[in-house]
Amino acid sequence: MKVLILGIDALEHSLVEKWDLKHLKQKEYGKIIVPIYEGGGEPVTLVVWPCFITGKEPEEMGFDSPILYRQPLKVFLDKIFFPVSSFIKNDSDTVKDESIDYKTSRKEKIISRFNFLSMKAGFGRYPTEKDIKAPTFFDNDNIKTVRFHIPVYDESHTLEDHCNPRNNVIAALGDKSLRKEFDIRLLQEFKDRSKELLDVINDDWDLCMQYFYVLDGIQHVFFKNKLKIMSFYMRFNEFVGKLKEIVSDDTMILVISDHGQKNGLHTNYGFYSCNKKLDLDTPNISDFKDVIEKIIYKDKKSKK
Numbered sequence: 001m002k003v004l005i006l007g008i009d010a011l012e013h014s015l016v017e018k019w020d021l022k023h024l025k026q027k028e029y030g031k032i033i034v035p036i037y038e039g040g041g042e043p044v045t046l047v048v049w050p051c052f053i054t055g056k057e058p059e060e061m062g063f064d065s066p067i068l069y070r071q072p073l074k075v076f077l078d079k080i081f082f083p084v085s086s087f088i089k090n091d092s093d094t095v096k097d098e099s100i101d102y103k104t105s106r107k108e109k110i111i112s113r114f115n116f117l118s119m120k121a122g123f124g125r126y127p128t129e130k131d132i133k134a135p136t137f138f139d140n141d142n143i144k145t146v147r148f149h150i151p152v153y154d155e156s157h158t159l160e161d162h163c164n165p166r167n168n169v170i171a172a173l174g175d176k177s178l179r180k181e182f183d184i185r186l187l188q189e190f191k192d193r194s195k196e197l198l199d200v201i202n203d204d205w206d207l208c209m210q211y212f213y214v215l216d217g218i219q220h221v222f223f224k225n226k227l228k229i230m231s232f233y234m235r236f237n238e239f240v241g242k243l244k245e246i247v248s249d250d251t252m253i254l255v256i257s258d259h260g261q262k263n264g265l266h267t268n269y270g271f272y273s274c275n276k277k278l279d280l281d282t283p284n285i286s287d288f289k290d291v292i293e294k295i296i297y298k299d300k301k302s303k304k
Contacts, residue, residue, distance in 0.1 A: 001251065001276075002248070002296075003206065003207045003292050004201075004208050006210055006212070007212065007256055007257070008212050008215055009045060009211070010216035010219055010258070011255070012257075013260055014260070014262070015230075016273075019230060023237045023244065025273055026240075026273040026275045027275050028274050028276070029271070030281075032256070032285050033270075034270045034284075035047055035051055035058050037065060039065060042266040042268060043266055044066040045066070045216070047064060048270070049151040050132050050151070050152050052256065052258070053209075054132060055134075055288070062133035062134065063127050066126065067118065067119065068126070068127055069124045070123050126156070136289075137207060138150075143206045143296055144206045145205060145206065146208040147209045147210075148209070149193065150209065168217075173221055183221075186217050187232075190232070190235060190236075194239055198246075201247065207292065214232060220261070223261075250299070252274060252276045254292070255273045256273075256285070
């Protein structure tokens with residue numbers, strides 16, 4: 001059996017339910033447990049996706065933070081800063097600057113600012129593929145894989161990468177004049193990555209994964225605009241429906257997210273759905289690697 005994975009950043013379980021998005025719900029679906037970044041109190045992309053592709057928890061995967069700090073700063077953070085920050089009230093709070101009309105948590109603001117300054121000063125960096133210490137299903141020589149834009153494994157992240165939509169979220173939040181261009185760029189990402197996947201859909205592979213960032217950015221910047229958010233969810237719902245019509249019956253389609261999002265803030269759970277019964281009950285995101293490899297191996301063995 002072939003396995004097709006759509007990694008959709010910030011796909012929110014409650015919105016899939018609320019809008020009854022049948023193609024996204026599929027035969028089996030539900031919430032998944034994801035690792036929570038201790039320093040921010042929420043799931044973060046650069047940690048969760050490596051856990052998914054390695055099937056390991058952060059400690060075994062290689063890192064548990066979206067930023068890797070130099071010693072002795074890391075010791076200070078682990079022993080003092082993050083433990084103290086856990087006492088900071090985490091209620092949503094409107095930013096004082098009236099030009100910014102989004103909500104964030106007090107803790108998130110403090111951590112984000114500290115991280116930014118640490119990075120600018122050269123005391124920290126984003127993780128890269130070399131920091132992933134456990135093998136991924138892409139490294140399995142017995143599985144033919146095709147992949148696009150997997151966070152950390154494929155995509156590098158730097159403060160200077162101004163073409164990356166992630167780096168434009170704060171700018172678009174603070175300056176309304178930038179939001180139209182931000183919206184256009186994310187819609188183009190959806191179109192480009194959809195085509196990228198469709199171009200290889202009938203190729204010879206056992207496992208194919210495409211990653212989409214778009215929903216995370218849209219929900220951060222336009223969290224008050226429910227119709228805009230709904231329109232992007234509808235696009236993904238229609239795209240999954242189209243894939244179901246194209247792929248063969250023996251192709252497993254797995255839709256999975258690293259976290260959800262409500263009111264512009266990450267929720268502490270992910271989402272999954274599958275067109276085949278997996279009989280999972282609130283799985284951990286690190287459980288899927290073993291499930292995927294067993295399905296592929298079983299099919300290969302039956303064909304011998």
